[in-house]
Amino acid sequence: MALSLRDVYLLDLFTGRTGDYTIWESHYDIYGTDYKERVQWLLNNGYFTFENDMESLMRLTNKELQDILRANFKKVSGIKKDLVQRIIDNIPKDSYASNLVYRYKPTDKGEGEITDKAIYLENKKNYYGFLDTEIAHAESVFEKRGIFNKDEVLLFLFNKKINEQKQKCNYNH
Secondary structure, eight states: OOOOHHHHHHHHHHTTOBTTOOOOGGGHHHHOTTHHHHHHHHHHTTSEEEEEOHHHHHTSOHHHHHHHHHHTTOOOOSOHHHHHHHHHHHSOGGGTGGGSOEEEEEOHHHHHHHHHTHHHHHHHHHTOOOOHHHHHHHHHHHHHHTOOOHHHHHHHHHHHHHHHHHHHHHHHO
């Protein structure tokens, strides 16, 4: 089942975010007022995981890393990279998991949805201004040709917009 654009936008927006992340009310028109329920639905249906990853270990301060090492009777000196590696190599994750931040991470299923809607996401993130219907039409044109490349579709849309602007200029002169 393909996700709605709103769900894909949420999937992309929440990737890497912590559980306490909230959306501004001014963005409810894009993500919906029910975004928390939609994110939970994405989590429950296998598009997201919510986990503490090793990247969050790198986000800890040197003092926090040293505290973990000290609590486990390990050497506490060195640069951050060494401290992190020492923790990974010598301390079971269970003993320091409470220090790590949980973040949303897309599953392979979620990544597939993000990849499938990459044009829509790029359009929204970069404020290109194309309507979703314009993108859908351009995608169908390229699919019929057996070509599907995000950059080709965007180039097609930009060229179309340029030609429309040229025609407007010609009518005004």
